[in-house]
Amino acid sequence: MTLAQESVRITRTYPTTPERVWQLWTTGEGIARWWSPDGFTVEVDKLDLRPGGELIYTMTATAPEQIAFMESHGMPLSTRSRKKFVEVAEPGRLSYTSLADFIPGVDPYDFLTVVELEAVEEGVRVTMTADAMHDEEWTQRLAAGRANELDNLGRVIDADS
Numbered sequence: 302m303t304l305a306q307e308s309v310r311i312t313r314t315y316p317t318t319p320e321r322v323w324q325l326w327t328t329g330e331g332i333a334r335w336w337s338p339d340g341f342t343v344e345v346d347k348l349d350l351r352p353g354g355e356l357i358y359t360m361t362a363t364a365p366e367q368i369a370f371m372e373s374h375g376m377p378l379s380t381r382s383r384k385k386f387v388e389v390a391e392p393g394r395l396s397y398t399s400l401a402d403f404i405p406g407v408d409p410y411d412f413l414t415v416v417e418l419e420a421v422e423e424g425v426r427v428t429m430t431a432d433a434m435h436d437e438e439w440t441q442r443l444a445a446g447r448a449n450e451l452d453n454l455g456r457v458i459d460a461d462s
Contacts, residue, residue, distance in 0.1 A: 309444040310430045313451045315458045319418040319425045323392035325457060326416065332358065335453040338446045340364030346381070356384040356397065375405050385411075393418050407435055427451065 315322060325331035329345035337343040337360055347357040361379040362368045371378050380403045388396040395416045402409035412432035419426045429447060433440045 307433050308430050309433065309440060309447065310428065311444070311448050311451055312426060312428045313455060314421060314423050314426045315455055316424040316462065317458050319392040319420050321458070321461075322418050322425050322427060322454070323395075325454060326395060327389075327391075332356075335457045336360075336450060337453075338367075338449040339453070340367035350386065350389055352386055352389055354386045354389075356386070358382055376403065384414075387413070388415075401434060401439075404435070404439065410435065427454075 325335065327348075327350050329348050332345050332348075333343050336358070340363060341360050342363050343358050343360050345356070345358045347355055349355050359379055359381050362371045368378060382403075383400045384397040385400075386395070386397045388394055396413060398411040398413050400409060400411055401407070412434060414429060414431040417428045417430075419428070429451065431443060431447060434443050
């Protein structure tokens with residue numbers, strides 16, 4: 302893999318507690334509210350929150366732009382995704398591997414994401430670090446999607462306040 306970067310790091314600060322962010326990140330109800338990028342929905346199929354446990358969910362393109370993108374790239378509108386938890390340290394750190402098995406012409410592979418929650422004066426600082434994907438284009442897609450998800454998380458936190 303020859304990439305300009307080896308990982309993607311995104312940081313956001315939210316006016317809430319680490320415990321609230323943890324709940325939104327580690328329950329089926331919480332995940333369904335914000336996990337998907339704009340134009341997609343998520344349904345949690347399985348959640349076993351422990352090291353070695355799995356999160357399995359179905360993400361479905363629902364907006365016309367996303368449907369057109371998926372179809373133009375020969376990708377299904379719904380994909381079932383799997384994550385395997387590596388570390389579960391409530392409420393400060395969560396890490397998991399994701400199986401990238403949905404990319405046409407690319408052999409499936411795992412990549413790691415680490416989420417750190419830190420109480421700060423303004424609330425909670427969330428730092429998400431994800432391994433780079435197989436090429437720069439897909440790494441940039443990952444970065445954009447994860448940034449959008451964290452923006453969605455912020456909207457859920459604001460709506461709940």
